[in-house]
Amino acid sequence: MDIESLIENVANALTAGVTIGCIYGLMCIGLGLIFGIMKVVNFAQGEILMLGMFASLYLVTGGGVLAFLGPYVGPFVGAILAGPIIFVVGALIHKFLISRVSGLKTAGSIDDGHFGQLIVTLGISLILQNGGMIVFGSTPFTVRTPLSSSAIEVGLGIGDASVFLNKAKLIACAVAIVTALALYMTMEFTRIGKALRAAADNPTAATYMGIDVDKYYRMAFGMGCGITAIAGGLMATYLSFGPFVGFDYVIIMYSGVVLGGIGSIMGAFWGGLTVGFVQQFSALILPPQLQNAAIFIVFLLIVLLRPQGLFGRSAERA
Amino acid sequence: MLEISNLSVSYGGLRALTDVSLTVAEGQFVTVVGPNGAGKTTLFKTISGVVKPASGSITFFGKDLLSLSASQRAHLGIAHVPEGRQVFKTLTVRENLEMGAYPAAGQAAWARTLDRIHTLFPILHERAGQMAGTLSGGEQQMVAIGRGLACAPRLLMLDEPSMGLAPAVTDTIFERVQQIHKEDGVTILLVEQRVAEALELSDHGYVLETGHMVLDGNYETLLADDRVRKSYLGLT
Ligand SMILES: Nc1ncnc2c1ncn2[C@@H]1O[C@H](COP(=O)(O)OP(=O)(O)O)[C@@H](O)[C@H]1O
Ligand SMILES: [Mg+2]
Numbered sequence: 001m002d003i004e005s006l007i008e009n010v011a012n013a014l015t016a017g018v019t020i021g022c023i024y025g026l027m028c029i030g031l032g033l034i035f036g037i038m039k040v041v042n043f044a045q046g047e048i049l050m051l052g053m054f055a056s057l058y059l060v061t062g063g064g065v066l067a068f069l070g071p072y073v074g075p076f077v078g079a080i081l082a083g084p085i086i087f088v089v090g091a092l093i094h095k096f097l098i099s100r101v102s103g104l105k106t107a108g109s110i111d112d113g114h115f116g117q118l119i120v121t122l123g124i125s126l127i128l129q130n131g132g133m134i135v136f137g138s139t140p141f142t143v144r145t146p147l148s149s150s151a152i153e154v155g156l157g158i159g160d161a162s163v164f165l166n167k168a169k170l171i172a173c174a175v176a177i178v179t180a181l182a183l184y185m186t187m188e189f190t191r192i193g194k195a196l197r198a199a200a201d202n203p204t205a206a207t208y209m210g211i212d213v214d215k216y217y218r219m220a221f222g223m224g225c226g227i228t229a230i231a232g233g234l235m236a237t238y239l240s241f242g243p244f245v246g247f248d249y250v251i252i253m254y255s256g257v258v259l260g261g262i263g264s265i266m267g268a269f270w271g272g273l274t275v276g277f278v279q280q281f282s283a284l285i286l287p288p289q290l291q292n293a294a295i296f297i298v299f300l301l302i303v304l305l306r307p308q309g310l311f312g313r314s315a316e317r318a
Numbered sequence: 319m320l321e322i323s324n325l326s327v328s329y330g331g332l333r334a335l336t337d338v339s340l341t342v343a344e345g346q347f348v349t350v351v352g353p354n355g356a357g358k359t360t361l362f363k364t365i366s367g368v369v370k371p372a373s374g375s376i377t378f379f380g381k382d383l384l385s386l387s388a389s390q391r392a393h394l395g396i397a398h399v400p401e402g403r404q405v406f407k408t409l410t411v412r413e414n415l416e417m418g419a420y421p422a423a424g425q426a427a428w429a430r431t432l433d434r435i436h437t438l439f440p441i442l443h444e445r446a447g448q449m450a451g452t453l454s455g456g457e458q459q460m461v462a463i464g465r466g467l468a469c470a471p472r473l474l475m476l477d478e479p480s481m482g483l484a485p486a487v488t489d490t491i492f493e494r495v496q497q498i499h500k501e502d503g504v505t506i507l508l509v510e511q512r513v514a515e516a517l518e519l520s521d522h523g524y525v526l527e528t529g530h531m532v533l534d535g536n537y538e539t540l541l542a543d544d545r546v547r548k549s550y551l552g553l554t
Contacts, residue, residue: 094519208398
């Protein structure tokens with residue numbers, strides 16, 4: 001490999017890492033939010049991603065209500081609207097299932113409800129996978145946009161070397177960053193965001209303040225699902241998916257959340273971004289089937305060297 | 319304003335409170351004393367609603383508290399400064415106070431109460447942007463009390479505010495509590511291990527032992543009681 005094509009490959013891995021990484025980051029925030037606020041380990045988050053993809057698909061293709069927007073704008077509006085739709089789905093899942101094994105109900109029990117949560121969320125995951133199989137079928141889908149096969153070429157000024165920026169991924173990346181920022185502002189500066197953090201920090205004390213902790217937990221679960229669903233809708237524009245697509249991504253989500261520092265909601269974004277980078281760079285030297293292994297090697301290294309995660313911080317008095 | 323009658327509370331099979339009655343009138347300073355494990359914290363938690371009683375009644379300004387959920391009770395103007403402070407460690411000092419002001423009454427009075435909290439505890443102004451978990455124990459207690467004040471309470475319940483604090487810091491805390499009572503006219507219900515100081519501040523005191531209210535009266539009455547003198551005040 002000559003130096004020119006090496007530079008070109010590295011530059012392309014870098015940009016692909018950033019674009020895909022930001023979308024992964026958004027996807028991870030959803031899971032991080034649920035764990036960070038409610039301390040619920042949600043094994044069905046991959047299926048929530050899958051539901052986001054299908055929600056967007058049904059909104060924008062065929063006779064979908066957003067079909068009039070056309071193939072350029074529609075897929076991205078569909079991805080964003082998948083958020084509120086899956087928020088409602090998540091809130092309902094919480095109301096009827098998750099709330100029975102989490103929150104104030106199980107606070108202080110021997111396992112804080114984690115064992116129940118494991119079984120319930122694994123169950124939801126299986127039901128959604130197999131239910132998806134029945135409802136959607138198994139032929140791979142994609143939310144088609146001409147933008148996914150069109151790229152902006154940026155010359156690097158070294159011979160013929162240039163970077164190709166896939167337009168669909170570029171827009172998806174921008175939507176992901178804006179969504180993540182909006183969530184960050186909500187969590188940091190609004191009354192709802194602060195009450196969510198208070199309910200996460202100390203649910204009993206939050207109750208003393210008059211905060212309805214179970215209501216906020218329901219909101220957190222809905223938001224976590226909605227955020228991951230938006231990421232799913234964005235990914236649906238450039239990859240093909242089916243009812244079992246969640247399995248591939250739940251691993252990435254957990255790596256991202258742990259890398260970012262468990263409990264740090266925005267850290268999950270940086271964790272997801274890191275995973276995106278590792279994945280794209282490993283593609284330079286490793287065969288595709290080893291990419292997930294590369295993610296795990298980096299994951300294990302960081303867990304060994306920095307167990308609080310890359311961006312975790314401690315609020316305890318030193 | 320607060321009327322507790324014949325309250326009994328069990329944890330599983332274990333009786334923590336038996337037939338406890340207690341009254342707090344508006345404007346009063348009432349103290350509950352008693353040894354560790356007597357059920358003082360349980361009493362507070364039952365008033366706040368995080369522990370459910372087996373029997374008895376609690377009313378606040380005539381309203382049946384037991385028919386309300388725990389989070390609804392704070393909105394009536396009951397502030398609970400819990401044992402062990404329980405500040406929101408990952409929130410800043412200012413955010414802790416804002417969460418105290420979560421009920422509508424607290425929001426309406428926010429600018430004025432924040433000013434007042436900063437006058438009482440200037441350190442909370444200095445440390446406004448710092449995460450509460452990084453403060454010292456005394457400062458965290460100030461955050462907890464400030465957070466309680468932020469809801470513009472009609473009743474301020476304090477569960478052992480002196481726990482684990484140096485004597486000098488405890489003195490400050492006691493002084494502030496007295497100020498909150500005298501200057502702001504807030505009704506106080508206090509649980510304390512530092513019996514002598516606590517009773518001296520109060521209009522009325524209750525003695526709770528192993529879940530039973532064994533004695534109550536004003537400072538003079540309690541001081542005249544031999545058991546109180548011996549067990550709690552170390553006098554003869
Ligand atoms: N969550 C709980 N589960 C079981 N028993 C408890 C619990 N909390 C308190 N107790 C018991 O109830 C009794 C009263 O405790 P508590 O109200 O904390 O007393 P105090 O505040 O006066 O020290 C004690 O015997 C204690 O062990
Ligand atoms: Mg106690």
